[in-house]
Amino acid sequence: MDNPQASRRAFLKTAVAGLPLVATAGVGTLAGTVTAPSATKPGPVKLSCNLYSFNEPLMNGQMTLEQVLEFCADLGFDAVDPTAYYFPNYPAVPDDRYVYEIKRKAFRLGLDISGTGVRNDFTLPDAGRRKAEVELVRKWTDVAARLGAPVVRVFAGLGKELSPSQPRAEVTSWMMDAIRECAEYAGKQGVMIVFQNHADYVQTADQTLEIIRRVDSEWLGANLDIGSFKLGDPYAQIAQVAPYAATWQIKENLFVDGREVPTDLGRIVQIVRASGYRGYLPIETLGKGDPRQKVPVFYEKVKKALAVNG
Template identity: 75%
Template sequence: MEKPQSSRRNFLKTAVAGVPLLVGETPSVTPLIADKPERVRLSCNLYSFNEPLTSGQMTLEQVLEFCADLGFDAVDPTAYYFPGYPALPDDTYLYQIKRKAFRLGLDISGTGVRNDFTLPDSTRRKAEIELVKKWVGFAARFGAPVLRVFSGTGKELKAGYNREEVTTWVVDAIRECAEFAAGQGVMIVLQNHADFIQTADQLLDIIKRVNSDWLAVNLDIGSFKIGDPYAQIARAAPYAATWQIKENLFVNGQEVGTDLPKIMQIVRQSGYRGYLPIETLGKGDPRTKVPVFYEKVKKALKSYE
């Protein structure tokens, strides 16, 4: 591992020489690749605690305490765990949670919303855009560097609309959101969610067409359900600004356990620096499941340090 001082010198040499630090297929939209991927830490996507959070068994504060005690560096609480969603929570409560995380030593690695940009009604799509913009402001005040969004369900493809037409709706909506988010200092991250976006090519097509430094990928490893997921994850990885690491993924449509060492190899080879949020799904108490999966991911990550 190169010493920090040496890394800084190399950065300055590269910058002075005028060589681009990031190389991509278009002038503006580039894979997010760093030369020395030395900083990868673990976050908890709080959807892992969806059942106890939505049933009232645990409060958001209690989940933060659990994650801090377990050893996570950060948390990623989705917006709908705040009271009143989709309306914004009172700033007093927002800052209470922000303070709680800070005092527990937890960063906020991101947050996210539910949205659908594939709706054929332009008025409804505009409302979805305004929803995202509203929560961009929340993310900025909360200290979340990214806001996760979806493309949408894509049900309209079955109603006679073609993919190119719907993709244009999605691209236009995300571009407007990214332009707004840039002014708030928040990145929009597009999640592949096995909905309108089924493949890495479809995901990256949208990323490249929007062509914004304030848009990147939220790489959900469990939502590529066609063909070889590892090949698709590797293709999308250089464009990721955050991830969702899951216990299972789909190989040729069949759900199997994730090969975590293979995922960590892809993470390292992509040059990714940042947080890897983990997310456990399905039945079982997350207070049991999350610690088990956390240890597995930590072990796999350590093997590639």
Template identity: 70%
Template sequence: MDKSASDRRSFIKTITAGIPVMATAPLPSVAASSSVPATPGRVRLSCNLYSFNEPLVNKSMTLEQVLAFCADTGFAAVDPTAYYFPGYPVLPDDSYTYLIKRKAFRLGLDISGTGVRNDFTLPDPTRRKAEIELVRQWIGFAAKLGAPVLRIFAGKNVPEGHTREEVTTWVVDAIGVCTNYAAKQGVMLVLQNHADFIETADHVLTILKQINSDWLAPNLDIGSFKIGDPYADIAKLAPLAATWQVKENLFVDGQEVQTDLGKVVRIVRDSGYRGYLPIETLGKGDPRQKVPAFFEKVRKALYDA
């Protein structure tokens, strides 16, 4: 044994020698209590606030009201997209950012992430540079808000007259610059598959492999794989995912069907993922009804898994 290890053991013995040994019976485990349900592991539910897009856009609900609703529903966290902050794409005043941060904290909600609109597939290099600056600014916003991740996109498509390989180079270069900046701010960038330039898990992996940074990971959007078997793509990206978007429906061979939540949860479990599982409801209907209903379905799937 080296001297440093011996010193550490001696120190531990010294500080523990003065701690009295409790003579009481061991405490019962939490799991043994009949009043406490079995836990679903370390996966916690967050609400992606795009679920409230309509009332937020038409201003029938404020961002603060949506936070309170999510807390009352039972969410552990929220994911407020950047364009629900006043003035987007211009950054909001710090006082408002901190108001939302404090509001979430007082409600017992974590901020599991936020997101920004961007397009790195634009053929004009000047416009791509502007998109990089947009993402850089909102990385700083995420750091102030206390969001551990910022969702970004690759872009919309392959412009006419260009090849996928060429556009991938643009995307990789732009995301690489943003990732380096994000690392300095302590914010992870999460690349969302969005059935646009990125259609498959392999498209995501191609970009991740070329950038090769611990500060870039997938935002796994289960509803945006529209080619073939989405569960295969979900399983391929799951071990790398830093956050998710779990939706009511997904696409099997291009056909929209109801999500098999049991299958998704098993993939989450098998991947070893521990963190927030943001859910997102889409389509017609009042989110004040749709969100709690889907929340209960996902929570049940987690407990049943």
């Protein structure tokens, strides 16, 4: 069986040799994540906008989803990533008419739909409630297939309902079972499940990769959220997960030893290139401020970093 992840992992060893991959306190490295070098040409990437950047105007009604699509198209994005809760009546799925209207709108604007995602929690102690979370992902996988979105983002979960004595190994097993079921279903719809590190119950590269590697499905990859590694050196962890990335979230800031600092976009692009990644590179702005001002500024910064590090 062909294994594109293996070839990307091999190339990464050579290409990021100059990056610091030293484990820090509380953050280890997974043996075998990077293997013997092999030459691979870095692939082309396309810029997408994760529409969480427009969360406030979308949620308070200042902008419609259609208006955000128009804004992104006018700015020059190749694609958009609209999270499921920007569709009417979430978590219920929208009717086909609305789904296809959004799909047509994006197509006519020259935008691809690079993905979507849900709010889910696979750390819930009650098995019946976890089953309902799996069903939520399944329903929105169907929506993604109708939209033409290649991936659905899922989380581990918050772990807020767990007792302090709950064994982590058991919770990880719950998560893997749920994600495996989602990936098996998604594969039948031609959609990938992408597991997002989100500084929740899963906080490190090792924890992220443990799940992806043990589930071991061609229909599961990483949604590499560069701003959600808050322990240790984020660049080392990003490089560690990069060969498994099926999509990304590029953010303005990340956390170095727990301190929020501006992202070194040149360094991030080098990791993206080194991993051999080919696909969409969604960007996301957070925090206060008008996204109609913030998104264009960050978009230009990312474009410049891609051009300089091409």
